[in-house]
Amino acid sequence: MKYDITSDRSRIDFDRVYAFINGQSYWAQGIPRELFDRAMANSLCFGGWLGGEQIAFARVISDYATFANLVDVYVEREFRGMGYASALLEAVFAHPDLQGLRRFMLATSDAHHLYARFGFHAPARPDTLMERYHPDIYKG
Template structure:
């Protein structure tokens, strides 16, 4: 496993050490969000294990943001699950978080970075250098938005 990378700015820190992540904060946010309502804690753990994680912290170590990158570390990276707690928004921290992701030593020289976002965050990603897909071919995806909701309502399987 790679060593964690740390970025500091004023009274804030971004750290890639997954052991430092506040799983209660992350699970609390993601399990009620539109993007992955009902996310099981074990699935969150697997997401973290398969990613380069970027936790954003106040100097007192309270986590106030998160984002992750899934990459082959050679040609491609996907940014996902970026969020800031409400009181941390509007301070340029989202831009800094994306900049730190792009500056990570294991993610240099990549040909393509991708992400999907909602209309509220388009300007953030444009400021970070991302372009809309128009004219660049087709961005295709398959999403099962209800996968975790269904799992909550289905009875456990009998072994």
């Protein structure tokens, strides 16, 4: 079957993405739908389809000039380990609006090996990075 990746928002099944992120992700379970919708509307989104079924997703938050943050990357469980995540990331990093950026960041708890293949590593100067992090913000 052909694996197809696009950033055409009209093809992305955001209901399916919401069901995964809200119900199965470790990073945003419980996110209210209105916040999810606002996040999607203000991001460059990518979907991956195998045959006619959407099985993967990623989004990028960026100023399209200097900085981008890769978030919400997933491949549905039954399709993991088959190269679909790598193909999705190749499409993300090849997107013309994401070229020439000074910094591309992401946060992951479990896929360091995957992102290392695309040049990601621990921050060169972690002492210069700070964050405000509220991991349980969506839990009622």
